[in-house]
Amino acid sequence: MSYQALYRAWRPQKFDDLVGQELVTKTLKNALITKQTSHAYLFTGPRGTGKTSAAKIFAKAINCHFQDNGEPCNECETCTSITAGRQNDVIEIDAASNNGVEEIRDIRDKVKYAPTECDYKIYIIDEVHMLSTGAFNALLKTLEEPPGNVVFILATTEPHKIPATIISRTQRFDFRRIQPAVILRRMEYIVKEKQLKYDPAALKLIAQAAEGGMRDALSILDQVMSFGNDEITLENALMVTGSVQNDELLKYLQQVTKKDTAQALETLHQILDDGKDAARFVEDLISFCRDLLLYQQMPEQIEKDELDVVNDDFRNFAQEIKPEKIYQMIDLLNEQQENMRFTAHASIYLEVLTVKLSSSQPATTAPNATAVPAPENLEPKYTVKFEDLTRQIKQLQQQVEQLQQAQSLGQTTNADQQPPQQAQAKHSQNRRGSSSTKIDLQQVYGVLGEATRDSLNEIKDVWNDLLNMLTVAQRAVMHVSSPVAASYDGVIVTFQFDFLCQRAQNDQQLEDTLENGLDRLIGRVPRLIFMPQEQWPQIRQDYLNGQKVGKKGIPDPVGKENGQAKKGSTPKKSKADPVVDEALKLFGNEIVDIKND
Template sequence: MSYQALYRAWRPQKFDDLVGQELVTKTLKNALMTKQTSHAYLFTGPRGTGKTSAAKIFSKAINCHFQKDGEPCNECDTCTSITAGRQNDVIEIDAASNNGVEEIRDIRDKVKYAPTECDYKIYIIDEVHMLSTGAFNALLKTLEEPPENVVFILATTEPHKIPATIISRTQRFDFRRIQPDTILQRMQYIVSQKQLKCEPAALKLIAKAAEGGMRDALSILDQVISFGNDEVTLDNALMVTGSVQNDELLQYLEQVTQKDTAKALEILHQILNDGKDAARFIEDLISFCRDLLLYQQMPEKVENDELNVVNDDFRNFSQKIKPEEIYQMIDLLNEQQENMRFTSHASIYLEVLTVKLATRQTTISPKTPQAAGEKLDPKDTIKVENLTRQVKQLQQQVEQLLQNQSNGQSVTATNSSRPKTTSYNKTQVRKTTAPAKVDLQQVYGVLSDATRTSLNELREIWDDLLNMLTVAQRAVMHVSSPVAASPDGVIVTFQFDFLCQRAQTDQPLKDTLENGLDRLIGHVPRLIFMPQEQWPQIRQEYLNGQKAQKHLTAGEDGQRTEQETPGDPKQPAPKDPVVDTALKLFGNEVVDIKND
C-alpha cells in the first residue's frame, strides 16, 4: 500500500479521537444515544479543526447497528464502507466546485429515494458558503423538511457568508481552534506509535506554528520527518517552518531597545540568510512581545507553560523593558505585517521596520497637574479661558444655525469677528442629495407585462414578507409598497429617497426578499426600487409612449389616426391603447373611461 499522509492515516475514526472539541462531541454522542438527532447540522470553524471528520464519524454512528455510547463500532460492514468512502448512502459534495442551481436541484430530486443499505442517507456538503444565491434558494425547502431518513451536514470556514434562512434551519456547532498543548499531546502519541526519534522542543515549535489546526500540525510534522530521515529535531523544525529561535529574537530586540540600528540590521540579515521566512519572523516577534507582557504581569503562567522556554536572559530582559515600549513595538509590527501582505520584497520592509523600531521615541503617559501636585502656569490659564470662550461661541452659532434651518431662514453672521457661515435651507439640502437611480428599461419591461392579478398577489403577502426581515431591514422597507407587478418583476416605491438608495445598494436585503418571495409565492420576480415621487411621472410617460407608438403605427399602415365622430350611440366606441394598458395595470373597478 502506498504511503499516506499523517493527517489521513491518523484521521479520527470515533468521537473520542477528535481532540480539542469536547463540547461538540459530547452533544452529538448524547443525541445519538437518546435518538434525538436533527435533520440538518452546520459545522463551522477554522481549517483543520475536525469538521469533516466529525461529519463522517456521525454518519457511521447514526447508521451503525452496534453503536455503543454514541460511538460507532468501526468493524461492521456499514462502518468500514463509510470509512473507505465506498458507501453510496453517504454522499460527500464539494460546494466549491458544485455550487450551481442544477447540482442542488439534482440533490432535491434524489433525496426522495430511500437509502439502499444504511438506515439514513447522509449528505455532507463541504465549504457550503461557496454556493450561489440560487443554489441556496433551491436548498431551502428541502433543508427545512427533508424525508425522515435523510440528514444534511453542512461544513464551512466562513459562516457569515451563509444566509440566515439556511442557518435557522440547522443545528449549529462551532469548532474552536485547538490549543497548542492539546496538539502537542496528539503529536507525541503519534510519534510514539511510529517509534520515531524526536526532540520535545521540535514538537513544541510545530504545535505553535500550527495556529490551532490539527491538520496543519500533522502536515508540518510529516515534512519534518521526511526532511530529517525519520528524525524530528529542532533544527529541522525551524528549517521547515521558517521560525526563529527565541535566542535570536531576544538578541534582535535587545539591539533595538538599545538604539543600535547597525547591530540590529546585522542580526536581521543573518536571520534572513539562514532561510527564515519574513512573515514568520514578524509573527514570532509579536508572539515574543506577548510573552514579555504576560511575564511582567503573570510570571507563573509563562513559567509553567511547557511550550515556552524561559531562561535567565529572558527574565533579565523583561525587567529592563517597559510595557509602553512593548506596546509601541507591537503596533509597528502589526502595521508592517499588513504592508507586507502584497509585496514580493519582504526583506526591504523588514529593514525599514528595524530602523523604525530602533529610532522610535518612547512615549511617556502624561500626568495631570492635579495628580502631580503642580499648579498651572498663568499663561496656560489664559489660554484655557480663551479656548473655553471660543467653544461657547461656536455652540451658540450651532444652536442658531439649527433654529434657522427649522424655520427655513438663512443664517447670517451676527458679528464681524465670527467666521462667516453659508446660508442654506431645506430646499437646498434636498437638491444637493443625489436622486436614486432608476433603470427605465427594466421599469418599462415590467409595465409591458404587468397585470392586476400579480399586483394583488404581492400586496396580499407584503406584510408577511416584511415580517421575515431583520429589524434593520424592516426599518428600510417599512415605507415601501408594490405599485406594479408582472409574473417576472415587481416595482416597489419608497416614500423617502435615501431609503430607496439604501435598498438599491443592500444586496443582503435583496437576497432575503428573494428568499421570502420564493417561499410565499413560489417564484422570485425581479425587484425594482424607485422613489415614490418619481412613480407618477414615469407611469404617465410610459402611457404616453404607448399611445404615441399606436398612432405612429396606424399612420404608417395608411389608416386614419383621427378619432371617428360619434354616431350611433349603440355602436361601441373604438378601443384606446392607453385605456387598455391602464385597465391591465390597475383593473376596471376604479377606472373611468373619458373620451377626449
C-alpha cells in the same frame, strides 16, 4: 500499500479522538444516546479543526447498531464501509466543484429514495459557502423538510457567506482553534505510536506554527519527518516552518531596544541568509512581543500556556522593557506586515522596520504616567495668579474703553458720561467670567435695536432644517445652540457651552455653511452673532437699561454705536414709554416684567 499522509492515517475514528472540541463531541454523543438527532447540521470553524471528521464519525454512529455510549464500534460492516469511503448511503460532496443548480437538483431528486444498506442516508456537503445563490435556493426546501431517513451535514470555514434562511434550518456547531498544548499531546502520541525519536522542542515549534489546526500540524510533522529521514529535530523543524528561534528573536529585540541599529541589521541579515521566511519572521516578532506584554501582567499563566518561550533571558528582558515600548513595536510590526503583503522585496521592508524600531521612542513612560495627577495639586496656585493677571488686563481694557467713549462723545460733562461708563463696566465684568469668548456689543445692539418677534419666529421655524444641512462635525458644534433674537439683517445665537461658542466663532467654514443654508431657506443672508448662553441675560438687561438712560435725555450708547447719534448732535426726545415698546418688539406681549438674572 502506498504511504498515507499522517493527517489521513491518523484521522479521528470516534468522538474521543477528536481533540480540542469537547463541547461539540459531547453534544453530538448525547443526541445520539437519547435519539434526538436533527435532520440538518452546520459545522463551522477554521481549517483543520475536525469538521469533516466529526461529520463522518456522526454518520457512522447514527447508522451503527453496536454503538457504545454514542460512539461507533468501528468494527461492523457499516462502520468499516463508511471509514473506507465505499458506503453508498453516505454521500460526500465538495461544494467548491459542485456548486451549480443542477448538482443540487440532482440531490433533491435522489433524496426521496430510501437508503439501501444503512438506516439513514447522510449528505456531507463540504465548503458549502461556495454554492451559488440558485443552488442555495434549490437546497432550501429540501433542507427544511427532508424525508425522515435523511440527514444533511454542512461544513464551512466561512459561515457569514451562507444565507440566513439556510442557517436557521440547521443546528450550528462552532469548532474552535485547537490549543498548542493539545496539538502537542496529540503529536507526541502519534510519534510514540510510530516509535520515532523526536526532539520535544521541535514538536513545540510545530504546534505553535500550526496556528490551531490539527491537520496543519500533522502536515508539518510529515514534512519534518521526510526532511530528516524520520528524525524530528529542532533544526529540521525550523528549516521546514521558516520560523526563527526565540533566542534570535530576543537577541534582535534587545538590539533594537538598545538602539544598536548596526548589530540589529546584522542579526536580521543572518536570519534571512539562513533561509527564514520574512513574513514568518514578522509574525514571530509580533507573537514574541505579545508574550512579553502578557508576561508582565500574568507571568504564571504565560509560563503555563506558552511552550518553551519563558526562560531567564526572557524574564530579565520582560522586566527591563516598558509596556509603552512594546505597544509601539507591535504597531510598527503590524504596519510593516501589511506593507509586505504586496511586495517582492520583503528584505527592504525588514531593513526599514529595523531602523524604525531602533530609532522610535515610547510616547510616555511609566514615571510620567504616575506623575499625571501632579498638575491637579498645583492647579489652585497657578489659577489664582492667572485670575489676578486677567483682572488687571480687564481693568486696563475698561479704562481704554472709557477713554475712547469720552473722546467719541465730544467733551460732555462728567454726569453725562457716568451712566455709559457704568454700563461698560458691567459688560466688562460680565465678560470676565466667560473665558476668552469675544462679543461685539456694537453688532449685538444693532440687532437688538431692530429685532422683532416675527424675524425670530422665522429663524426658529427653519433652525432644525438648517442644522440638517451641516456635516456631522458641524452639527456636533451647533446642536446646543439656539436663536434668541433676530432682526431682518441679523441673528443672535447662544450656546450652552462656552468652548463650543468659541469654536463656532473661529470656524469660517461653519459660518459660510450656515449663511448658505439661510439663503436657501429664507431667501436672505442675515449676520450671525454667537455668544455664550450665560451672558445673554446680562447683555439684554444692559441694553434695556441703556434705553432708559436715553429716555432721560442722556446720549444713548446704543444709538451712538448704531450711528444714530453723531458728535455735536442733540438727541431726540423719545416717544411715550420707549422701554415698553422695545420690550414688546423683542419679547412679545408675554413679557410683563423685567428681572435681573
